[in-house]
Amino acid sequence: MIPIHFEYxxxxxxxxxxETYIRLLQEKKKPLYYGGGSEIISMSRAGDIHPGAVIDIKEIPECMVFEEQNERLVIGAAVTLxxxxxxxxxxxxxxxxxxxADHTNQCRxxxxxxxxxxxxxxxMSSPLLLSDAQVLFFGPDGVRRALFTDAFQLRMLMNPGELLMQIHISKQYLKSPYRYIKKTANEKIDYPLMSIAALYDQKSWRVAFSGLCASPFRSLKIEEILNQRHLSPLQRAEMVSELVPxxxxxxxxxxxxxxxxxLKNTLADMMEEWEHV
Amino acid sequence: MFEFTADKCLIELDVNGENKNAIVRPSDLLLDVLRNQFGLTGAKPGCKNGDCGSCTIIMDGWPVKSCLVLAVEAVGHTILTVEGLAGTSPVQKAFVDYHAFQCGYCTSGFLMVCHSLWMMKSDADEEEMEDWLQSNICRCTSYKEIRKAMESVLLQNPQKS
Structure with a gap:
């Protein structure tokens, strides 16, 4: 059970x-927006967080949308994995x-x-960092649109009360060649030791990392090295180790x-493979 | 807007095809309400952290871990527990035929995942089946038998056979 009381x-x-979030904030109830709830429930149960109220966003149409609109894919914040x-x-x-996580948890x-x-x-930030995604927030002043790469700096940067409403991805990236490798310590289902997502755009690869540092990141300097095809994959991989931000x-x-x-070995293997793309 | 601010409140849940009333706190977990208020003890408390899958039930057709769902969230959704299968799922028969359990503690959770897989993705291939089954843990390690049982059910799909 969760040993604390919160409003729902x-x-x-x-x-x-x-509006509910702002009111609850003013009442010092420490509100949280609530999607699938996995993290809020497990952390509340363990006593790591103590929300006074949760605001479930799963019946908000804009947060549940998942469709192609014109030239972009629109994904609501409450769409499940x-x-x-x-x-x-x-x-x-x-x-x-x-x-x-696992399939059942992905349902939430x-x-x-x-x-x-x-x-x-x-x-989930890695593919969005690579695809020039846009993010739409809704806050006290209405809709705010930002480039995902600007809005995600170590974590999502949001103004007080703002709700992450949607992610928009240009259709040009949806079917691009890609690679994804996730390394874990032992188990298949675990947090990553490191994961690498790569997306091919026109003539070069874009690459983002998670689990390597304290936050997911994409580095243009690293991409510049990785795309120097006159160097061997191992040479490039060795140079990248110096550029981890x-x-x-x-x-x-x-x-x-x-x-x-x-990182070095995985990148070298990945580049060997993508030379054929 | 649905608001639940009182200490306790009466909610109605659709469980195994019946409407059931429960008096809950907003922070009460579906697992606890199923077990303590409805007496549906098939969903088992294990890790209570979404890792082991012994509390798995089916919500709107999909498997979910009831230790990670608020009871109040389930209002307006259909809930199926292992009691609701009532021996009618081919998965249950397959588990018996293939001896897919030992101590049985994880069995109801596995049954719910397997039943949902059969209902939602009866054309699942081996990789997809493995993906689904990895959501649950069996400490007696009956994995091979569970897998065989599930395979046998999927093979009953005319498309597969």
Whole structure:
């Protein structure tokens, strides 16, 4: 059981959700937007967080939308990982979804929850960093649109009360060649030691990483090296190790040295493979 | 907007085709309500952290871990527990035929995942079946038998056979 009391709200519109959030914030009730609930429930049960209220966004149409509109794919924040993988609309995003938690949990975990939660890996961000995705927030001042690469800096940057409403992805990226590799310490289903997502755009590969540092990232400097095809895959992979923007994580899953060793080998293997694309 | 701010509230849930009333706190978990208020003890508490799958039930056709669902969230959705299968699922017979359990604690969770797979993806290939089954843990390690049982059910699909 969850040993604390919190209030539960299920709004029908984004405006209702945001107004409720602002009111509860003013009442010092520490509200949280609630998608699939996996993280909020498990952390509340363990006493790691103490929300005074949760605002369930699963009946807000804008947060549940999942369709192609004009030249883009629109995914609501409350769309589940299972829906994303089953749809096959954006295969790279679906492949990443498939590697987060297990299938049953994927039936509950939402895109917004993975991007905005406390767990640092936020693996769904990688394909969005690579595909020039746009993110739509709804806040007290209405809709705010931003490039995902600007809005996601270590974590989602949101103004007080803002709700992550939708992600928009240009259709040109949906069917691009891609690669995704996730390395775990032991189990197939686990948080990543490191995951690498790669998307081919026109003539070059774009690459994003999760689990390597404290936050997922994409680095143009790294991509520049990786796309220098006159160098051997191993040469390029060795150069990349020097360009990791930040300290590689070191924890019980693997030391920073082990993660960097794995990065080099995995990238070299990946590049061997993508030379044929 | 649906609001639940009181300490306790009466909710109505659609469980195994019946409407059932429960008095719950907003933070009560579906697993606890099923077991403690409805006496449906087929969903088992295991890790209570969404890892083991012993509490799996089916919500609107899809498997979910009831330790990670608020009871109040389930209002307006259809809930199926292992009691609701009532011996009618081919998966149950297959589990018996293939000896797909030992101590039995994880069995109801596995049955619900398998039943949902049969209902929602009866044309599932081996990879997809493995994906679904990996959601649950059997500490007696009956995995091989469970897998064979599920395979036998999927093979009953005319498209597959």
């Amino acid at each position: 709200y299920r709004p029908q519109t984004v405006r209702q959700a945001v 299972r829906q994303i993988r089953d749809s096959r609309m954006f295969p790279l995003l679906g492949t990443v979804s498939k590697h987060i 975990i939402t895109l917004g929850g993975n991007l905005c939660g406390n767990i640092i890996y936020r693996e 930040g300290q590689a994580l070191s924890d019980y899953r693997g030391s920073s040295q082990y993660r960097l060793f794995m």
